Amino acid sequence: MKFHFPLLLSIAWASLGVAACAREVSAPSETKGVPAAADDAPGDPPMREAEIGTPPEPAELLELGATMTGREQVPALYGSGSTGTATFSLDALRSTLEYTVTHTVAAPTSAHLHLGIAGERGEMLLPLTMAPGVLSGTLRLTPEQARHIAQGRVYVDIHSADHPDGEIRGQVVLPGEIVYVARLTADQVSDSTASGGEGIGAFLVDGTTNRMRFQLDARGMVGAPTGVFIGMGPAGVEGPMVVDLTDPKTPAAVSLSGARTIESSEPLDLGRWYVAFQSRSFPTGELRGQILRPGQELYLARMRAQESVPPVSSQASGSVAVIVDSDRSRIIYDVALSNMTATEAFLGEGPIGVRGAVSVPFQVLGSSFRSMRMLTQDSTLLSSLSAGNVYASAASESFPEGEIRGQMRRVGLPR
Secondary structure (H helix, E strand, O other): OOOOOOOHHHHHHHHHOOEEEEEEOOOOOOEOOEOOOOOOOOOOOOEEEEEOOOOOOOOOEEEEEEEEEHHHOOOOOOOOOOEEEEEEEEEOOOOEEEEEEEEOOOOEEEEEEEEOOOOOOOOEEEEOOOOOOEEEEEEEOOHHHHHHHHOOOEEEEEEEOOOOOOOEEEEOEOOOEEEEEEEEEHHHOOOOOOOOOEEEEEEEEEOOOOEEEEEEEEEOOOOOEEEEEEEEOOOOOOOOEEEEOOOOOOOOEEEEEEEEEOOOOHHHHOOOEEEEEEEOOOOOOOEEEEEEOOOOEEEEEEEEHHHOOOOOOOOOEEEEEEEEOOOOOEEEEEEEEEOOOEEEEEEEEOOOOOOOEEEEEOOOOOOEEEEEEEOOOOOOHHHHHHOOOEEEEEEEOOOOOOOEEEEOEEEOOOO
């Protein structure tokens, strides 16, 4: 028997993104200067749905696709050169999903659809027919499974004997959408907070229409959220709000979905946009995460005079953010300096308290600048970054041996 299953909400997210799913917590009372006793971690209240707009009529057929690499695995897998592409046709009338997956995995063992947004590992939703090179078939869906697929909450992966947890993976998205991920932590806030919370954000951006679908989840926050927004600024630097993501009906939501139109998708490609949760305890931001492409790694150093070797007395400060590109061929770095005029700045290789060799000299272009550096195959920078043996330093005429310094450390690690 043919029937229309309720794809109303899923197509709203898929085309206009006007629905939201929110977990709401009650707002705490305020005590000046001190978090209120009721301002505890929100816990896991029941889910509820809140509409942000009027959804369109459901479409009968939805075309979707996925680009599969090891870099989209969680954690990212850089050792595999295998790739894959997948196409899907979601049929609302027949409750089916037709798929074709072409891949280069040498010895595949299984393939699945998993429930999970970009950047997180999820439970298996449906198995796919396994075959070398090309696999195809038709799956019967429940209404809930169809909604998840249309909402961008499903990914496809292929497992192998060498990589039993998954060798390549790709998010199932609408044609033209690009996948971005943000991992939110307290130590990414410009004035680091004492919060032990964390969060994950997935962003699906159409580079032609600049339409952005998003899913955000936070947990363990000290205070109930009062706002969620996208800001413009490199890691370690607070910038202006460019997109308000707060659901006015559920401002205290720790889980929300929706869509917005942005002026340009270019800042996302540059890694210069971030997403942040505000709370009553931390009104300027309790959690923050830089919006990056899957597989990119973020390292951050906060530079102070006390960490220089030897320590000096100065009011200067600064930050250096380093993005390691997903293909491991280059780094992109942002430098921000305050209360000093730098004559030299660089990345050096060495542990805390040890002055090491200059690895990446910066061309100083004022108090705030960005650049990139290609990496050679024999470069030790990536292994040193991973081991915590890279520091950022800036010198001045007053302190030619170094006025401020900070150790580079990985932030936004997969949970």
